[in-house]
Amino acid sequence: MTEATPLPRYAVIGNPIAHSRSPEIHAMFSRQTSKPLRYERLLAPVDGFAQAVAAFVAEGGLGLNVTVPFKLDAYALAAGRLSSRARLAGAVNTLSWRDGAWHGCNTDGVGLVSDLLRLGVRLAGASVLVIGAGGAARGVLQPLADAGCARLHIVNRTAARAEELAAAWRASGVSPQTQVTAGALTDAATADGWNLVVNATASGLQNAAPDLPRGLYAAGAAGYDMMYGARPTAFMKQAEADGAALTADGLGMLVGQAAESFFIWHGVRPDPAPVLAALREALVAGR
Structure with a gap:
């Protein structure tokens, strides 16, 4: 019996991070597009962003959404491999591991x-x-x-x-x-x-x-x-x-920037509408 192929690994990194809805959003995008993946929350020490990202790569990580307070750290990490959007924004919220290096974009x-x-x-x-x-x-x-x-x-x-x-x-x-x-x-x-x-x-x-x-x-x-x-x-x-x-x-903006990150990583553009509707329902219900 052969071992199952591990799922492509992604995460949202920040501090604090427990409140992030990104795992829910990307799980819904995954089901919608039939793109299996593993997506989690990654809590990094305020002064330990680079070390946390290095550990994530060592464990097979392929992409990160970046939230407060690390968007400038992510910008520095991807220096020289930034999209025009990231350069003009002066910050990175989407990191992609390609060709042995991090590439940065801003999808906000x-x-x-x-x-x-x-x-x-x-x-x-x-x-x-x-x-x-x-x-x-x-x-x-x-x-x-x-x-x-x-x-x-x-x-x-x-x-x-x-x-x-x-x-x-x-x-x-x-x-x-x-x-x-x-x-x-x-x-x-x-x-x-x-x-x-x-x-x-x-x-x-x-x-x-x-x-x-x-x-x-x-x-x-x-x-x-x-x-x-x-x-x-x-x-x-x-x-x-x-x-x-x-x-x-800004709930629609949150879903929209996540959809753009998903497209950057997977080459498939998900439909944000049903994901936004599900998130809104959960928010109103206090979930």
């Missing part, structure tokens, strides 16, 4: 854009307000520009950080057709309103919304929070009260 922005399109948000020619100037904001600029957004305005509690991000983007020379500007939270308003407002801050962790002026939303505009929960987030409530025609949280 692709996940956001795919979910916005699913929701029916028109991005071609759109004026978009991005709240926050950290890694989450940086990771979505290129995909939003590639989707045809005409203007991206980045605001942050510390205006200098927003200005720095906008300047770095302009210096990259990518998507020159998209105007990228920046300012403070108090600079968030514009005369005609925004077609889309994206909350890329972690304010939802404190069940709070960013301190924004009123009158941000153009007719038919959308408010999108990268955070998600069983109930509408504080930002979603704020957006609805300020006139947003559509509000959504």
Whole structure:
């Protein structure tokens, strides 16, 4: 009797990691596409990312989703083998072991854009307000520009950080057709309103919304929070009260970025819709 061939091994690495829904998502993608795999949570010490990844490879690991606080560590690990999305984002959330080395990509922005399109948000020619100037904001600029957004305005509690991000983007020379500007939270308003407002801050962790002026939303505009929960987030409530025609949280973005990672690893693009529906049901039920 011969031993069964071990399943291809993947994981999500972070600290903390127990809350991650990535194993559920990839298990559903696996069943949907008939691609058998083993996918687990990998808790790494905050100062032990490289050692944890090396041990994972030694045990046959082929791919990693990377979450807080290791996206910059993953970027450094894959230096020289980065996708254009990862280089522009300045962070890596997807690592692939190929030819004896780690290759890095960033799928967060692709996940956001795919979910916005699913929701029916028109991005071609759109004026978009991005709240926050950290890694989450940086990771979505290129995909939003590639989707045809005409203007991206980045605001942050510390205006200098927003200005720095906008300047770095302009210096990259990518998507020159998209105007990228920046300012403070108090600079968030514009005369005609925004077609889309994206909350890329972690304010939802404190069940709070960013301190924004009123009158941000153009007719038919959308408010999108990268955070998600069983109930509408504080930002979603704020957006609805300020006139947003559509509000959504980031659960669809989570599934969308995972679908892109799955495609990178397996060459098959799963359908995120039934996975998103199952996750939403579980979230509402408290599972």
